[in-house]
Each structure stands twice: as structure tokens, then as C-alpha cells.
Amino acid sequence: MKAKQPVIINQQPGWRRALHQMWADKVLYLLLLPTLIYFILFRLWPIWNLRMAFYNYRARGPWEWVGLKWFKMIFDSSAFGDILWNTLVISFMKYVLLFPFFVIFALMLNEIRSTRFRKYVQVVSYLPHLLSWVVIAGIWMALLNPSTGAVNQLMGFFGMEPVDFMTDKGAIRWVLFFSEGWRSLGWDSIVYFTAILAISPDLYEAAAIDGANRLQIIKSIILPALVVPMTTMFILNLGFFMSAGFDQVFNFTNPAVNSVIDILDTYIYRLGLENGQYSLSCAVALIKGLVGVVLVLLTHVASKKATGKGVW
Template sequence: MHTPKALPQPSGPPGRLRSSRFLHSFRGYVKYKYLTILFLPAAVYYFIFHYMPIYGILIAFKNYKFSLGVMGSPWVGLDHFRELFALGSFWQVFRNTLILSLYKLVFGFPAPILFALLLNEIRVSFFKRTVQTISYFPHFLSWVVLSGLAIQFLSPSIGPVNILLQMLGFKPIFFMGNAEWFRSVLVVTDVWKELGWGTIVYLAAIAGVNPELHEAATVDGANRFHRMRYVTLPAMAPVITIMLIIAIGRLINDDFDQVFNMYNKAVMEVGDVLSTYTYRVGLENMQYSFSTAVGLFKNVIAFALVLTANAIARRINEYGLW
């Protein structure tokens, strides 16, 4: 594969250096115009749908009126945040979000790593491809479909799980309407949906391991488990660290599609999370400023978590996002 040569780096006084760097970057985009063309659709998408709407955070500091628009609505400062922190219902959904996200981190984060290690040890290529395909498939289904399957599968009357429980002499369990079981259902279904897709990243990291390391370990008498522990896992450490930082940044976030399609009034106490709370307050009750304040608070916490996790990771093993 042809590797493009690096362009010469500019040098000189600070003012001239900034201008030279701009011209240097521009010439790079022109020189590799086909790569630039491939990059443009993604750049345009993020600019239109992720950067242009940022001005909307002003709504969190205003008493937004649809007829007046964002700029015409009166300023209220931090009133919405004071109201937010004074509500007991907000801290309940905040607690639910953290608990559910921690469960998903503890059980969902290591699952694709272990699955990738196990898949890598399979030597029958046909069986390996079949398992990969089956595990990837749920990722491409929406939560509307998967939640319907889960509800039917866990039904207390016709669900296979409860039929099996009754055959074993146990009483049927209403998983979707029982507060003690609902969080477990959310965690298990999330792991089931994303297990195969998350494995792709770790399989790519495993593919980059130098085969000579495995050969040397084999000569030294290491078995498959030892090679997995002392060769494969250390080689995956940079990727695992980056994925862990991203996962920690998502602790304050939640999967709205999953929770919205599965929860009901019977499990609202443990299933209501920040995204569903924002949806109800913002769209159903039309309190747009208040719901924007909730979203802004959530994003600030997520950003702080990413910074903290990255700093800790760089201090421990020198790997990080930057």
C-alpha cells in the first residue's frame, strides 16, 4: 500500500508561522482531494446537526416562548437550574440513571472483550463467522422491535422463561412490571443487543497483535490461556482504555429508545431516567427551557467525567484520548 509522504513543516516568526500552517493545511487538503471529498459528508453532517444547534442551549437561561423565538425570549439566568435542583423527582431520575449506567458498565463493558477473546480462539472459520453474524444481528434492529420481542419472551403467561419456571415448580414472574427485575431486564437486553457490535473493535485490536509474540510464547511453553492473558490482553490495552473512557463519559447518559419502549407506570420509580424525564417535561408538558436545563446539566457532567477518566488513564498507563 502506498503511504503518502508528509508535507514539509513550516517554520518562522509566530505571525508568519500561523499563516504558513494554514497554507500548509490547505495544500494538504488540495493534494489529497479525494480523501477530502470522502471526509466532507461527515463534516457537513456534524456541522449541521451537532454544531449549529448549539446556540439552542440559550433556552436553558431564558423563559422560552415559541412566539418570541430563542433570541426574543426574556432572560431568567439560572432560575431553571435552581428549580431543577430543588425538585425531588429530578434527583430520583438522576439516581436511576447512574444506577442503570453503572450496571451496564460493570456487566456490559467487559462482555465484548471476553467475547472477542473467545471468538479469537475458535479455529473453525465457518463456525466463527456464523457466531459473529448471529451476535451482530440484534444491533441492526431497533428497540421498538427488540422491546416487543423481550416483552413477549418474558411474558408471565406465554413467555418461554416463565413457562420454564412453572415447569420447574416456581411461580411466574412479571419481569416488565416488577421493579425488582426491571433494571436487570434493561441491562441484559442492552448487553444482548450490543455484544456482537462492540466485539468488532476488540477483534480488530487482536488482529493487530504480532504473530511472532504468540510463537515466542508457545516456544517458552505458554498454553492458550497464558497467551491470551500475557500477550493478547496487553496488546488490547490501548483500545480497552479508550473504550473505557468513552463508556465512563456515557455514565450520565442513557438509552432513551430502550427505556421508553420498555418502561411503564408500574416500574416508573426505578425505570424513569433523565432522557425520559426530559421528554415528558419538554415535549409533553412543553417546558422547553426547563428540559434544556436538564440536558445541559447532563452534558456538563458527561464532559467532566470524560476529562477525569482521561486524566486518570494517562496517569495509570499513559493511554488516553489525548
């Protein structure tokens, strides 16, 4: 009686070999299962349902095809232009104006010689990122209160009149800017600080032998090492350019300033969840997503041609 020949996985077809490998790593795939379910339910399934933007959605019964009806309605709306402008301005402040401060903060952390003090600064700067925007909004509203807030009390010490920043249309965008910076400064600088720590000590020793001062070291050694992470992060940030941060704006808004900080995400929220106009809100979301994809692709191509580096 012939002995049964063992199955040689490497000689099997590609799909069968892949199944064998998956079965061998079944415990790892089981651990990955919750993440896969999350992405299927909250990423892939919503992408498929973006087709709602071309239909007249009905909770019961078949959807009616309407083509570009909702898109025409959006671009004919006078409110959409103002909301789009608010989104672009706030995104520019958060993703472009704030961007250099994260790099500067990483450079400042690297200049702290006391390891203990540096860790303290890192922990303190990271903590705000762990707070929800509900808590952060409460903190900033207390700080900016026109009668009891620390900021207005400090202004009063110098003889300045109190300002209600939360209802001031000229100040509310800067409130969003500084609160975002306070929350994200430490956390978003991690990538750059890690890149600085990865620089070979031999480069510093060679620079010291050549007599380079600290500014020359930063200019010639540290900043070139940050080009790749800076380029990657900037391109990825542009993918969120049409978002501008729903959680932040939703918690900071009020009727007095809504006209200058009403963004696409809050507009979608009102149309979909408050007014039940699901197809119309889906069309706005589709426009926002497509613009984000185009911005990432354009900046990636431009970065590839200019520096040879991109996201992929």
C-alpha cells in the first residue's frame, strides 16, 4: 500500500496556497476581524451608498433615479458658496498656517537637554489630544468668558475692554485656530520628533568637528531629514481640506457666529440628520470627498516632480 504523499503548499495554485496560509494564521486574522468589520461597515459600505446622491431616497420602496438633480440644486444655492468659503478658510488656517508650528515644536523638543524635563513637556503637550472636543470647548469657553474668563481678566489688567470672543465673528475663526493648535501641537509633532531622533549621531559628530553651530546643524542636518515626513503629512492633511473639523465647529458654534464658521460637514449634518434630506446631503458629501481625493493626487504628483518624494 502506497504511503500518502504530503501536500506541498508551494506547488499548489496561488489562491489555494493563500487559503492555506490564511488558515495557518487564523488566530491573527481573528484578531484582525473587529478592524475589518469596522472598515466594511463604516468605510466601504458608505462608499457604496454614495450612489444615493443620484437617487431620490425613500425609506420604503425603490429609489427614484434623478441624475444630477441634487448637484444642480447645491450649486444653485446661495448658501452653498458661503459654506464652501468658510470651509476653505478654516481648513487653510488649520492645515496650512498651523503646519509649521508642529515642525518648530519638534525642533524645540530636540533642543531640550534635560531628558526628564523633555518627557514632562511631551506628556503635557500630548494630553489635550486625548480630550474630546466637548471638554475642550468647555475649557475654552471658560477661558474666554467676557466677565470671568482668564483672558479677559488679563486684558482688563492692561486697561483693555472685555471681548466676547465666542460671539465675535471676527474672532471666532481664530478661536478655532488656537484651540486646534493647543489640542494638536504635541501629538502632531510626534512624527517629526521621531524623524529627528532617527538621525545618525555620526552626522552630529562630523558637524561638530567641522565647527558647525546649532543653527547650521538644524539647517543642514535636521531639516533635510524632515523633508520626507513633512511632505507626506502635508499631502495627507490636504485630503481633509474639505472637512475643516466637524466636532470642533459643532461644539464652538452658536447663532451669533454660525454664518462665518458653518462648514460643509455641519451643512451635511443639518440636511441629513435634522431635515431628513439624505440624498441632498449625500451629494454634498460626494463633492467633498472627490475634491479631497483630487487635492491629494495633485499635491502628490507635484511633490514627486519637485522633490522626488510623495505619499507612494
